[in-house]
Amino acid sequence: MWLEILLTSVLGFAIYWFISRDKEETLPLEDGWWGPGTRPTGREDESIHPFKVETSDEEIHDLHQRIDKFRFTPPLEDSCFHYGFNSNYLKKVISYWRNEFDWKKQVEILNRYPHFKTKIEGLDIHFIHVKPPQLPAGRTPKPLLMVHGWPGSFYEFYKIIPLLTDPKNHGLSDEHVFEVICPSIPGYGFSEASSKKGFNSVATARIFYKLMLRLGFQEFYIQGGDWGALICTNMAQLVPSHVKGLHLNMALVLSNFSTLTLLLGRRFGRFLGYTERDVELLYPVKEKVFYSLMRESGYMHIQCTKPDTVGSALNDSPVGLAAYILEKFSTWTNTEFRYLEDGGLERKFSLDDLLTNVMLYWTTATIVSSQRFYKENLGQGWMTQKHERMKVAMDFSWKVTKAIPRGWSWTWHSSSVILSSSLSFIRV
Numbered sequence: 001m002w003l004e005i006l007l008t009s010v011l012g013f014a015i016y017w018f019i020s021r022d023k024e025e026t027l028p029l030e031d032g033w034w035g036p037g038t039r040p041t042g043r044e045d046e047s048i049h050p051f052k053v054e055t056s057d058e059e060i061h062d063l064h065q066r067i068d069k070f071r072f073t074p075p076l077e078d079s080c081f082h083y084g085f086n087s088n089y090l091k092k093v094i095s096y097w098r099n100e101f102d103w104k105k106q107v108e109i110l111n112r113y114p115h116f117k118t119k120i121e122g123l124d125i126h127f128i129h130v131k132p133p134q135l136p137a138g139r140t141p142k143p144l145l146m147v148h149g150w151p152g153s154f155y156e157f158y159k160i161i162p163l164l165t166d167p168k169n170h171g172l173s174d175e176h177v178f179e180v181i182c183p184s185i186p187g188y189g190f191s192e193a194s195s196k197k198g199f200n201s202v203a204t205a206r207i208f209y210k211l212m213l214r215l216g217f218q219e220f221y222i223q224g225g226d227w228g229a230l231i232c233t234n235m236a237q238l239v240p241s242h243v244k245g246l247h248l249n250m251a252l253v254l255s256n257f258s259t260l261t262l263l264l265g266r267r268f269g270r271f272l273g274y275t276e277r278d279v280e281l282l283y284p285v286k287e288k289v290f291y292s293l294m295r296e297s298g299y300m301h302i303q304c305t306k307p308d309t310v311g312s313a314l315n316d317s318p319v320g321l322a323a324y325i326l327e328k329f330s331t332w333t334n335t336e337f338r339y340l341e342d343g344g345l346e347r348k349f350s351l352d353d354l355l356t357n358v359m360l361y362w363t364t365a366t367i368v369s370s371q372r373f374y375k376e377n378l379g380q381g382w383m384t385q386k387h388e389r390m391k392v393a394m395d396f397s398w399k400v401t402k403a404i405p406r407g408w409s410w411t412w413h414s415s416s417v418i419l420s421s422s423l424s425f426i427r428v
Contacts, residue, residue, distance in 0.1 A: 027237045027387055032203050034186070034194040035122025044119060046214060051115040051126060051190065055107050059363060063318055067098045070319045081330055081338040085323040089342045093326070094319055096351050106356045110155065117190070118214060120207045126190035127183035127211065128154055132165045141165070141179035142244075143217040145208060145235075149226020149250070150370055151325040153189050153360045154182040155353075181215065183208055185227060187369030189360045194369075200376040201227065202387060205234035209242070221245040227373060236392045246392065262289075296331060299324075303374035311368030321367060322358045329354060 033039035075087045113128045132141050144164065146157050161180050168174040185204055187193035194203075208231065212220050221244055224232035229248040236243045261272045266283045274282075282288055302310050314321045330343030337344030345354065361367045 025390060026240060027202060027234065027390070029206065029209075029238050031121070032199075032206070033122045034196050034199050034203070035192075036195040039122065044122075046118065048116050048118045048214065051117045053107050053110045053115065053190070055103055055363065060103055063103075063362070064098055066318050067094055070094060070317075080341055081327070081343040085327040085330075086341055086343065089345075090319070090323055092342075093322060093345075093351065093355075097318075097322070097355055101352065101355050103359060106352065106359070109158075110356070113158070113161065115190075118211065120210050120214075121203075123186050123194065123207070124190075124192040125183060125186065125207060125211060126154075127181055129215070130161050130165050130180045130182075132177050132179060134166070135177060136174055139174075139177060141177045143212065143215075143220040144178040144180050145212060145220055145222045145232075146180060146182045147208065147222070147224040147228030147231050148182070148185065148188070149224070149228045150188075150373065151328055151357070151361070152226065153357055154184050155357055155360060157182050178221075181212070183211060185231070185370075185373065187373060188366055189364055193366065193372075198376060200373075200385075201230045202234045202238070202385075205231045205238055209235055209239055212242075218242060219244050221247075223247040223249075225249040227377075230377070233392055234387055237387055237390050240393055292335065296335075299328075300374060300378070303371040304378045305375065307371035307375050308368055311371050314367045315365055318358075318362050321362055322355070325358055325361065326354055 072091065073087055076083060080086060113130045115126065115128050117124050117126050119125070135141065148154055148156055157180070161182075163170050163172060164178040164180055167177060184191035186199065186207065219242055222232040222235055223246075224230070225248070229250040229252065232246060232248060233252075236246050262282065262285065265272055265274050266279060266285075269279050314324055326345060327343070329349065330337045330345050333348050334344060337347075345351075361370065
């Protein structure tokens, strides 16, 4: 007992020392040019233009021709999803894609919300901007930037947008109503890819900050998952006084101290703030963390090193692209789905939604540029970037007194206000 008290005291002092020595700092707000060639000498065109998703019979015909030439490889017996996307189930997905999936109908769904483009740092930036259909008297909507990741897109937010912009008509409180902006990361979907090396999450964060200013928002809320989580974190590190709230559904903690707490968490978890659920998910570390990372991170090693090589194959084969992307939607939804012949995909998604996301990569030919984002952010080495060693602190001047739509709440953290919810990248 006395040994545990002593160790806990020492650990508590160490935690206090690590926290108290942190200094609040911000990333430098620099500038960049990511378009082709040299930066023009004139002022950048800051106009915002309406944009519409379109398709053609030729585009669909080309897709069908490529699908028809798919060369099938039988899966191993009882392999389920352990070797990747099971090719027997892939035949079903491809048959649906070829014979039943209606891309023109999905394009109409994509155009349900207003799309726009604007040029920032030499790149055409695509975004949707959804305003509340009606507001309670005397209210103004809260601007909320929502950022996707890989292999996602702006489309992943379509089902939650009505709950944020029109909560009352969905059985929710209208005390808080949001105005939602969902951009496409440059190199993803309809946002132009960088022509220069080095385009990383910090550059993206700066561009999205400029986008919010261009839309007239000096203060705003931000939400992100996957790469969007890193981009939103960088925005809070760049311009903390402009960010009123930050919500992440993939929060990464990169520090030697966090590694230390992971090693001590099973025995001293309650003193380190671990919940019972945290302990259940993390331990034993060898099986739950290390083995899982080794099993599921092969794609990351490829995309961090030679993204253009595998990207060339995926950009040429719609079937290969679908298998590569949708396997992530299976395993990342539930790792146990790898024990199923169909990967459990249709337990959480419709094939229309899944294939719409794939089509956003196929029709824009952006799988290569989207994968390069891994090399630009992770291919430089571990903990080599300044933002990886910085904490996030934001200023705020108001207090939330009541909860907003079901499942959402406001949580105080240090000198920050963080939007916390059960929102998931996988299922909205």
